[in-house]
Structure formats: structure tokens, C-alpha cells
Amino acid sequence: MRFARSSRAMQIGVCLAGLVPATGMAVDPPTKAPNFGTVANTRHNLTQSFLGTGAGWMSLSRNDYGEVCVYCHTPHAASGRTQAPLWNRTQRETTYTTYDALGTTSLSQAVSQPGANSLTCLSCHDGTTAIDSVINMPGPRRYDAGQETGQSNSFLDSWSPGPGDTPFGGHGSLDNSPSGLSQFGACQSCHSINGDQHDPSTMAAFDIFNIATDLRNDHPVGVRFPTDNPDYRSGTTDRGAVRFFDGDGDARPDPDEVRFYDTGDGFEVECASCHDPHGVPSDGAGSTFNPAFLRVANSESNLCLSCHVK
Template identity: 30%
Template sequence: MKKRFLATAVMAATMAWGAIVNAGNQNIRWTVHNLSSSVPTGATLDRHWYSDETDQVCIFCHTPHHAQPAQPLWNKVNPTQAFNMYTSSATLSSVAKGATAPGPESLLCLSCHDGRTAINVIHNGDIGTDAQPADGGSKVLSFAGWGNYNPDNPNHQALAMDITVFGTPYRANLGKTGIASDAERFAGTNLMDDHPISFSYAAAQSEKGAAVLHPIESARSAGMRFFGPNRDRMECSTCHDPHVDSGVGYDGLPTGSGGNNALRPFLVRDNAGSALCLACHNK
């Protein structure tokens, strides 16, 4: 009953958050974002990170009670450090260069992918979706599996995970400044080598013109998603959907779900012929 309630609450919250979930086959149980001890019957899901303490799939991101922030019923400890944003391109619009911090939607993603905030530390993590530690603090879930776990990380888990994106190795630890030391791997601040986020796409398009960027209506019709009060802000979830099932696991092996492989890694649409990139960029 609690699991059913959690799923319903999460669905309602996500709809209120601006229809974040709208791309591809929504079946997170078959993806590496399922960090629980439970996988679907018949799944051949290869996961390097999962908890042996809970079978609740949604709990690693969502909770029906004591959420922080309230939308979208968030159960993670969001990062509070200052980030260094992408500004190096000479062709970058002044609007994008003016972004000084990730927006609230991207902070949700960075609560795991900054490489510093622990993926196993959540607000409500006891058995029972409405449970909370007596001291009002956070719950640390034990993890099984294997990966780059380092006990020297003050945040309990290292997030130096490898996935393959567009045919090349890519670090799911987006905030690292290097790999030579713990300080570099756990820096959690470096977004200077990642696509710019948290700026008004409409304003950037107006500045650069249709010869460089397609109008926002065109990008939306191609499957791109924008956020904020004006529904025009580019964030991580403009291109990525954490719930989408691409039919492959951590190592790129089939899971048996029948999901669309072209949506790996968690894309809102396929990138065949750079279609995802060209939804915004006029090249």
C-alpha cells in the first residue's frame, strides 16, 4: 500500500513540476537509476551501485512526506557548494555566460552527479516511506555491488561511475576537477566542461538569432523541455529524462525490457544524426 501511495504521490508531484516526465518508455525499474535491491522478474540489469537495505525504487529521489524541496517531493540532500559554470566558448551567448549557478531542476540531478553529494544519503530512508530518523537528520543506506567506493570521501560514497555516451567513455561524476586525488574526484564544483545550463534559451536565441539557434517553439516540438516560470530555461532535464528506459544497463548490455536503445543515456529523444543537438542548434 505504501509503495502504491509513493508512486501516486511522485506522479502527482512530477506533473505539478511541469511535466518533467514525458520522454520515451517510463519504466525506471529497468534502469540503472533503480538503486534498490529489487529488479523486475526476468531482468538482466547490470548495476554497479544498488542498496541491499531497501527494495523501494522511488525512495532514492522521492518521498511522500518531509520532502526537501517540496517539489518534486524530493528525498535527496541537494548540493550547496558553489559551481563553476561553462563560460569558455567564444560563441556562447552573453545570456548563457551570465548563468552563475545551476537552477533548481539541475540541482536535483547534481544531488547525485556532482561527484561529491552521496547517492546513499536521503531524508527518509527507513523501511516505510514515511519514516524519518528521530533526530530529524538524514538516513545513510548501505550499498552492495561494486564501484569506485572510497571510505576517504567525507560524504560516504564516491560517485566516479562510468557510463558510455555517444560511443565514448563519459564520467557520471560531473563535478570532478581531475582524477589524480580524492580532492579532485570529490571536488563537486566543476561544470566548466559540461553543456551550459540554467539560462533562458528564449533570450539566448533572441540574442544569437535563428541562424544559430532554432526558436524555442521549434525546439519544444522536437522534444526538448524547458523550465522556470516562463518555461524557457535550459536545464539538465532539457536533454535528459532520469526515468526513461533505454533497454540497456550500466555496461551497455540488454536488460530484456525492450526499451529504446536510442534513448541512452536517459535522453528525451534519440540523437540519430545529432537530432537531439540539432533540435536547438542550427548547423
């Protein structure tokens, strides 16, 4: 259940745990990710090493590269998509159904296809590409340029586990199609309330994580920020292609500062406007990260109020 992801809600989840079952409503177990200090302590550590031996389960469904950053970045031979830093992931040429397709009349700005700072996230979260589908796997001669735009299962299956790794080959697929789910490897065969292996007492359901390619029910991305509109607060400072709310006045877009990205259509809201995929400390270095990788915790709707005057 979605609210189990935030620490406050987690406590509520724990309190309610004994009360819920008969209704058929499943409450996720509290996250095992410690959520402080480093991305390695978050769910974005796709080695899941924070689980200890429990991480072995995941080797049924994705390559364990034994490195945290490599699922997203590579020091060499990165993707040609230079707006995403040293990007190592497969990005398909997907066309998304955008928010404006909803036909809302109150939107004042045009909505374009998601920009680079959303496509990075969508390369996992639209559920069409396996989470271990990278261009350059660790180690020599494990590079495939074709991986930039398409997922080659034979390339990914050529990964051989290192010493001490579990003996399972085979990457996962978050493809929600019947064929994707019929693979034992699919994350959602376990991590879904409808998953055939799902045990709600130990496994988190990732249904909301798979936000798919229809973005009509998600906050608009690829949407230009209205200027001179009293309903909106504009960023204070520009640095290159980023406009941000410079809370501490250091003229740098810090992780806890909400921002807009200009990838050619003017400054727009993208996934990374609100989220930092590495985690943002809630109260200075070493403190627990804001829930859901948010740049600003949304308590009292503070995140929303950064931009909306409401």
C-alpha cells in the same frame, strides 16, 4: 568506456571485445539494465534489482531501500525545494564552476548557477553526496529534516535491512576525495577504471557519471535561451514554467520533447532539458529507451539540432 552505454555502440563494444586488451584501453561490459518499460529497468534503479543476486555487491556501499522511486521522491515530507517534484534527496548548498568561466567569447547569454532542474541530477552526479542520502527513508520514524541540506551518516546507517536483504549496513559515498575512496563503500572503489576493486570484465566504470562540481567541460546549464537569434530554434509552446517543442501538438511537455525551464531568470537550458531520468522509449511504448536517458536520441545529432540551427 563511454560509448558502451548506447545500444548501437554496445554492439560495437561486443564486436571489439576480443580485440582491445593489449592497448590498456578498457571496454565496459555491456549494461545489464534491460532499458525498457520502466525506470526500474534502468541504471536509475538504485536497488540494482535487475542484476538479481549480483545486486548484493552494492549493499556494501549503499542502503538497499527495496523501492525504486524513494532514492529520488517521497510521497510525504518532501524537500522544501518545490521546483523538484516531491524531492527526497539531500541537496547541499554547492557553488558550481559554470561553463562561462571558460572565458568563451561566443556565448551570447549569461550563465547562472544551475537551476532546480539541474540540481536534482547534480545531487548525485556531482559526486559530493551519497546516492542513498534521502530525507525520508521507507518505513515509520525514518525521517530527518536535516537531510535536506546535509548528509548525516549516522541517520543513513540507522537503516536496518529487511528480511532477505544482505546483512551489510552502511551507505555509499561517491565523494571522490581520498577519504571517500578509502571507504570500501564508495561506488568508485569498484566502478572506476582506477578503482582498487575494478574488474573491467564484469564492472562498468562510472568515471564520466561523476561529473563533479566543475561544469566548464559540460554543455552549459543555467544558460538562458537566446530569443530572436537565427542560430537557435525556440520552443513552440509554454506550459507554466516549461517551454517545449510540442512535437505532437497536445500542449503537454511529453518526455520525448526537449524543453526549457524558467526558475526566475527566464527560460533556461538545464539537465532535464535534454534528459528524462525515467527513460524515454525510442519507438513507442515498450520499446528500448534512448541511450543515456535522452529525450531525443542523438543519432544524426538530432538532439543538438532541436535547438541549434547548424
